[in-house]
Amino acid sequence: MADPVISLSKVTKRFGPVWANREVDLDLFPGRVHALLGENGAGKSTLMSILAGRYSADGGTMMMHGREVSFNSPAKALDHGIGMVYQRFMLIESMTVSENLALSAGKAHGRTGIDQVIHQTAERYGLGVDPEKRVFELSMGERQRVEIIKLLMLDAEVLIFDEPTSVLTPPEVDALFEVIDQLRAEGKTIVLITHKLEEVLKLADDISIMRKGRLVFSERIDARQMSRQQLARLMVGRDVVLRVDKKEVAVGETILALQGVSGDSPLGGPSYTDVTLEIKQGEIFSIIGVAGNGQVGLVSAITGLSQARSGTITFDGATYNAREWRMASREKIAYVPEDRYHSGSIGAMSIADNFALTRLAAYRSGMAGMVLDREKMAADGTRAIRDHNIKVESSEDSAGSLSGGNLQKVILARELTRNAKLFVAEQPTQGLDISATEEIWRALLECREKAAVLLVTGDLKEVLSLSDRIGVIFNGRILEIIDAHDSDQVDRVGLLMAGVRT
Ligand SMILES: Nc1ncnc2c1ncn2[C@@H]1O[C@H](COP(=O)(O)OP(=O)(O)OP(=O)(O)O)[C@@H](O)[C@H]1O
Numbered sequence: 001m002a003d004p005v006i007s008l009s010k011v012t013k014r015f016g017p018v019w020a021n022r023e024v025d026l027d028l029f030p031g032r033v034h035a036l037l038g039e040n041g042a043g044k045s046t047l048m049s050i051l052a053g054r055y056s057a058d059g060g061t062m063m064m065h066g067r068e069v070s071f072n073s074p075a076k077a078l079d080h081g082i083g084m085v086y087q088r089f090m091l092i093e094s095m096t097v098s099e100n101l102a103l104s105a106g107k108a109h110g111r112t113g114i115d116q117v118i119h120q121t122a123e124r125y126g127l128g129v130d131p132e133k134r135v136f137e138l139s140m141g142e143r144q145r146v147e148i149i150k151l152l153m154l155d156a157e158v159l160i161f162d163e164p165t166s167v168l169t170p171p172e173v174d175a176l177f178e179v180i181d182q183l184r185a186e187g188k189t190i191v192l193i194t195h196k197l198e199e200v201l202k203l204a205d206d207i208s209i210m211r212k213g214r215l216v217f218s219e220r221i222d223a224r225q226m227s228r229q230q231l232a233r234l235m236v237g238r239d240v241v242l243r244v245d246k247k248e249v250a251v252g253e254t255i256l257a258l259q260g261v262s263g264d265s266p267l268g269g270p271s272y273t274d275v276t277l278e279i280k281q282g283e284i285f286s287i288i289g290v291a292g293n294g295q296v297g298l299v300s301a302i303t304g305l306s307q308a309r310s311g312t313i314t315f316d317g318a319t320y321n322a323r324e325w326r327m328a329s330r331e332k333i334a335y336v337p338e339d340r341y342h343s344g345s346i347g348a349m350s351i352a353d354n355f356a357l358t359r360l361a362a363y364r365s366g367m368a369g370m371v372l373d374r375e376k377m378a379a380d381g382t383r384a385i386r387d388h389n390i391k392v393e394s395s396e397d398s399a400g401s402l403s404g405g406n407l408q409k410v411i412l413a414r415e416l417t418r419n420a421k422l423f424v425a426e427q428p429t430q431g432l433d434i435s436a437t438e439e440i441w442r443a444l445l446e447c448r449e450k451a452a453v454l455l456v457t458g459d460l461k462e463v464l465s466l467s468d469r470i471g472v473i474f475n476g477r478i479l480e481i482i483d484a485h486d487s488d489q490v491d492r493v494g495l496l497m498a499g500v501r502t
């Protein structure tokens with residue numbers, strides 16, 4: 001057995017009262033993919049951010065090739081060949097790919113040679129991306145490729161991927177896995193943080209599981225021999241089947257109807273064309289498609305973040321043109337946006353304040369409603385934390401300190417209490433662990449007893465588990481609307497997502 005490239009010993013990290021990592025021992029070996037698993041908030045990203053020099057540990061040691069190392073910055077870690085692709089990419093959006101890469105790797109290659117090195121690296125690993133494009137024009141998959149090229153240009157020996165597939169389309173996932181396979185074959189040391197058991201079973205050579213800051217399981221096992229069930233039990237300490245009971249709910253009146261709605265995405269993304277659909281009280285209507293097929297623009301028109309170009313929208317019996325709907329929409333519908341960091345919450349504010357964000361009217365008091373009832377806000381925040389099993393110390397903690405899963409639960413709890421007639425959830429379980437996913441699925445099903453639910457996701461499993469009807473979007477058009485209770489029809493969803501009509 002080869003010697004470990006990295007050995008962590010008793011690594012400890014605290015954020016105030018929270019022990020993000022507690023005396024963690026971990027060995028990483030060359031030519032192997034090490035899956036790091038655990039519930040939301042377990043401490044996975046923190047541990048790997050310490051290894052990658054973004055945080056410094058409060059205790060413990062790190063050895064690389066048998067020598068003790070410590071990094072006070074990501075650049076220092078990269079000098080040693082350790083790099084991380086973060087959950088949120090670290091690129092400057094207004095700059096081109098080539099400029100971004102020159103910033104980090106320019107020193108090693110010189111400004112003029114850089115395009116050639118980008119080209120060679122991209123070629124060698126099949127990481128195609130146009131160096132002249134600005135980052136904001138790139139899909140999430142392309143941005144990730146830029147991050148990977150960055151590490152490879154700097155000769156990284158240890159590559160850490162933090163939930164790399166949560167923003168990718170299925171073909172992009174396959175391409176990433178091929179890159180990871182190639183890196184493993186070249187003897188690189190790979191860490192893969194993920195919540196998706198299929199990925200672990202497909203890729204991992206070694207598995208470690210964290211719970212509440214501690215490493216509770218670490219073994220060299222042939223993951224490919226394990227079952228989903230075994231893995232799930234190891235991860236959450238109980239059986240999780242990721243299946244929810246769907247109660248029969250009587251379908252009621254139409255809440256939202258779109259008639260010939262067309263428009264563009266707010267950021268110049270793909271457009272949507274002639275969309276006609278209706279969503280009824282008591283049903284979960286899903287829009288599924290591979291990312292980049294117009295769903296982002298369509299949802300932004302429905303939620304009033306942007307204005308459709310043409311078509312009419314009927315909500316609860318009243319009909320609006322695109323402009324009128326944009327003004328009216330926000331107070332009428334509850335919305336859990338895809339980007340929970342930028343549009344869903346304000347990181348610097350407390351959880352209680354974030355919880356009140358879209359419902360401020362409920363807290364107005366004092367003369368002319370100029371004062372906010374902070375006591376009530378704090379009490380509601382605390383109750384939401386309890387009801388939704390959100391793991392934090394206090395509702396006064398900042399939202400920015402929450403793990404991805406817990407932040408999503410805060411946003412979901414907030415929107416659920418608005419008691420809107422339409423609830424729109426966009427990629428609601430992206431990045432969430434399996435128990436949080438189960439909780440959110442249950443919440444959405446419960447929501448359908450009181451409201452109409454629009455679910456927008458790229459996750460086929462999620463759609464099949466929850467939906468009553470499914471609209472498949474391709475190239476900006478709803479190709480077909482399928483009854484999710486008709487199993488013969490449901491089998492066609494995957495093909496329709498690829499634009500194939502049979
Ligand atoms: N910058 C920070 N400030 C304060 N607390 C933090 C910070 N970063 C993480 N924490 C806390 O440390 C703990 C571990 O968080 P971490 O992000 O490492 O979890 P994770 O396992 O990556 O979770 P997820 O699966 O949701 O990404 C959590 O309780 C989190 O709230």
Ligand SMILES: [Mg+2]
Nearest residue numbers: 044045046087
């Ligand atoms: Mg994380």
